[in-house]
Amino acid sequence: MAKLISGKAVSAALRTQIREETAALRENHGIHPGLAVVLVGNDPASQIYVRNKQKACEEVGFRAFEYRLNENSTQEQLLDLIRVLNKDDKVHGILVQLPLPKHIDEQTVILTIAPEKDVDAFHPMNVGRIMIGNYEFLPCTPAGVMELIDSTGVDLNGANCVVVGRSNIVGKPMAMLLLHRNATVTICHSRTRNLAEVCAGADILVSAVGKPHFIRADMIKDGAVVIDVGMNHDENGKLCGDVEFAEVEPKASYITPVPGGVGPMTITMLLKNTLHAAKLMNHLDD
Secondary structure (H helix, E strand, O other), X not given: OOEEOOHHHHHHHHHHHHHHXXXXXXXXXXXXXXXXXXXXXXXXXXXXXXXXXXXXXXXXXXXXXXXXXXXXXXXXXXXXXXXXXXXXXXXXXXXXXXXXXXXXXXXXXXXXXXXXXXXXXXXXXXXXXXXXXXXXXXXXXXXXXXXXXXXXXXXOOOOEEEEEOOOOOOHXXXXXXXXXXXXEEEXXXXXXXXXXHHXXXXXXXXXXXXXXXXXXXXXXXXXXXXXXXXXEEOOOOOEEOOEOHHHHOOOOOEEOOOOOOOHHHHHHHHHHHHHHHHHHHOXXXX
């Protein structure tokens, strides 16, 4: 039976550390980390995410700046706001909540955020730096996954890792982070031949496809570490991951639950990036 990797526990320990560092930064240097979150429109899920990010900022002692634009705001209005935030010394991180309304071009928005305040690590400059292994910020979900894997004590050196999913937000950067840690990495996707066979060779399997119960027991090697990034709803509307948990848990050595696995890590890594941005902007980089 697999050991559960608790994202709640790993996240709580990291937040304690961030809170202590934030207090020291304010006390010793008068620096108060600030995160600006911009929400365009009334998407219910986005509103929940924004609220959770604000609560997390308060928990660790950050300033939280929230900007809400209505659904009909123009792209130029959003870009003007971002340009103001780029110049605001109180703001160390800028996060524009995705998805955006259809009339606003996501890439243009991402390009407008100053790379040194891009705490989502979506700007091409930050993506390129991740590629060569010389980065300041990591995308929050893949960075959170790395923390969870590290919490198991499993050695990544030479490990056979399979990432299922090739999105720019999770799949691709996930593969690069594993590669930087000397793992042998295979990226699978909808066109992969013999997917079950490829997955069954993995010492560590990370699934980020967004399909309920997609990963079954026949796709898992005995003793594999299984990380489920999926946040889906099953036919009854219940939250579930990509992994058929009841089938896979007996075969795995470690597994993340959904909820309570990768989910809590994402906002925590956003906080970590914002703290790092505040240090960098004040030449106090680690």
